[in-house]
Every structure is written in C-alpha cells, then in structure tokens.
Amino acid sequence: MKYFPLMMLSVPLLVACGGANTPPHTPLPGNQTSAKMQTLETGAQVMQSRPPVEAISAYLDGFHFYNGDKNGQMEAHHYVTVLNDDVMQAIIYDSNTKDARLMGVEYIISERLFKTLPPEEKKLWHSHQYEVKSGSLIAPGLPAVAEKALMSKIVNTYGKTWHTWHTDRNKTLPLGIPALMMGFTGEGQLDPALLKDRDRRFKTDTQAIKSQRQDIIARPVAAGADAWQQGDVVQLKLVEGAAEHGHNDTTHFGTSEQTQRKIASGKQ
Known part of the structure; x- marks a missing residue:
C-alpha cells in the first residue's frame, strides 16, 4: 500500500479547498492573546522547525461516537501523518480553523497488523469499511480520482481513537x-x-460519493473489531467518583468487571 503520492497531493489543498469552514463548537475561557504572546508565536514560527507537524500530509473529515453511546455523535477533523505502509496517526480537532480545539488522536493500522493483536486489544479498534463505502468519510480538497484512490487504501484499515x-x-x-x-x-x-x-x-453530496465508491473493494470486517456490536463495550471509568461518558454524562458503559479492572490499573 503506497500512500505517499496521494497524501502529497493534499498538502496545498488543505487551505485552498478543505478548511476554514467549520468553527469550534464551544467558547474558550481566558483572556485574548496578548501582543507579546503573538510576537513570540510569530518568532517561533519563523525560527523553529516542526518536523512532526510538517509531516501531516492529509485531511480527512468523518464522524465518531462514544463507545457504548451511539447517541453521542460528533464530526471529527483528522490531520493525518503516514508513518509507513501499515501505520498512520491522526490529530483530531473539532473544527478546521486556526483556533480549532484538539479533541484527541486516532491510530490507524492495516488489516494485517490488526489481525496480530490480542483479543482484548482488538476490542478498542473500529473498522473503516462502512465509513468509506457510505461516503461519510471524505478527504476535502482532493480531486475525486485521488480521493477515491486514497479511500481504497483506507477502506480495510482499523482505527483506535481516544477523545x-x-x-x-x-x-x-x-x-x-x-x-x-x-x-x-x-x-x-x-x-x-x-x-x-x-x-x-x-459543498459535497454524500449519496453521490457513496455511488462513486461502489467498486472499492472492502473485505469482511476482521473478527474482534467493532466489539460494541456484540455488546462488549470498553470505556474508561474513574476509580472514585461518578462515571464519565454516558449520554448527558449520566450513564456509564463498561465491559466485564475483569476488563474494567485492567483498564483502571493501566494494564489494558
């Protein structure tokens, strides 16, 4: 799987066609950026190198939900770095503007690597087949031919995402x-x-994109992924205090008591 040529196409298009149309969802407490801080920021941009940031080569827009709470849905803006043919990593924001809030991270691996994971680890990962084939995952700014080729590489990968x-x-x-x-x-x-x-x-048409991707080959989802569909839900919980991530912050979703103990102790 060769991602680099496709990813490189997206670099000049991140600003031209694929960004700055989705503002952050929440206000931010704190004072406005001072002139001194702005000067420091500008100086740092000119004088310091940022290899990890500069390695980001693609922008994907899709949707996530809280594991165990399918009603807790949100749009997720992914800025992706290719590490090799089998591993990618994405920084996830709630918008695509300069002041976007950093929501979390996603690790993306090939089907080959996913199949090597132990059963408990597989429960943390989700498939990308439906996201690609349905047209709900897009690469804003890429020409249609390049986007389809990129999606052909992503369709059989698996992601682990923490917000x-x-x-x-x-x-x-x-x-x-x-x-x-x-x-x-x-x-x-x-x-x-x-x-x-x-x-x-x-300015996209998801149904049209879905139709255009019908010939993308998606293999059956590997066993162990999307464990929530079998009722095996993993979610962190506080050692003390109320549970965190149920809808409206009222309900906790977890797995077996054994799995919860592993997560709480950091042994998962």
Whole structure:
C-alpha cells in the first residue's frame, strides 16, 4: 500500500479547498492573546522547525461516537501523518480553523497488523469499511480520482481513537477523562442532521460519493473489531467518583468487571 503520492497531493489543498469552514463548537475561557504572546508565536514560527507537524500530509473529515453511546455523535477533523505502509496517526480537532480545539488522536493500522493483536486489544479498534463505502468519510480538497484512490487504501484499515476534549458536550476546557470512540458500521446509525450540515459546509453530496465508491473493494470486517456490536463495550471509568461518558454524562458503559479492572490499573 503506497500512500505517499496521494497524501502529497493534499498538502496545498488543505487551505485552498478543505478548511476554514467549520468553527469550534464551544467558547474558550481566558483572556485574548496578548501582543507579546503573538510576537513570540510569530518568532517561533519563523525560527523553529516542526518536523512532526510538517509531516501531516492529509485531511480527512468523518464522524465518531462514544463507545457504548451511539447517541453521542460528533464530526471529527483528522490531520493525518503516514508513518509507513501499515501505520498512520491522526490529530483530531473539532473544527478546521486556526483556533480549532484538539479533541484527541486516532491510530490507524492495516488489516494485517490488526489481525496480530490480542483479543482484548482488538476490542478498542473500529473498522473503516462502512465509513468509506457510505461516503461519510471524505478527504476535502482532493480531486475525486485521488480521493477515491486514497479511500481504497483506507477502506480495510482499523482505527483506535481516544477523545480528550469533549466539546460536543459543551466542555469549554478538556475536563474529565478520555473516552474511547467508535466509527459507524451501518445505515441508520449516523444522525442525518450531522451529515447534512457537513455536506452543506463542504459543498459535497454524500449519496453521490457513496455511488462513486461502489467498486472499492472492502473485505469482511476482521473478527474482534467493532466489539460494541456484540455488546462488549470498553470505556474508561474513574476509580472514585461518578462515571464519565454516558449520554448527558449520566450513564456509564463498561465491559466485564475483569476488563474494567485492567483498564483502571493501566494494564489494558
């Protein structure tokens, strides 16, 4: 799988066609950036190198939901770095503007690597087949031919996603504990209002994209992924205090007591 030529195409298009149309969801407490801080920022941009940031080569826009809470849905803006043919990593924001809130991270691996994971680890990962084939995952700014080729590489990969700033729940700061996120796997799961709003901002037609991707080959989802569909849900929980990531912050979703103990102790 060769990603680099496709990813390189996206670099000049991140600003030209694929960004700055989705503002952050929540206000930010604190004073406005001072002139002194702005000067320091400008100087740092000119004088310091940023190899990890400069390695980001693609922008993907899709949707996540809280593992165990399919009603807790949000749009996720992924800025992706290719590490090799089998591993990618993405920084996830709640918008695509300069002041976007950093929501979390996603690690993306090939089907080959996913199949080598132990059973308990596989429960943390979700498939990308439906996201690609449904047209709900897009690469804004890429020409249609290049986007389709990129999606042909992503369709059989698997992702592990943690969100640390829950701006969809009006969290004006990164409060609470991280939440494990999942991707959609079938029709009728994604809130159509979210999809409609995304299509409006990006001037895209998800149904047309779906039709164009019908010939992308998607292999059956590997065993162990999307464990939530079998009722095996993993979510962090506080050792003391109320549970964190149920809808409206009222319900906790977990797995077996044994798995919860592993997560709480850091042995998962």
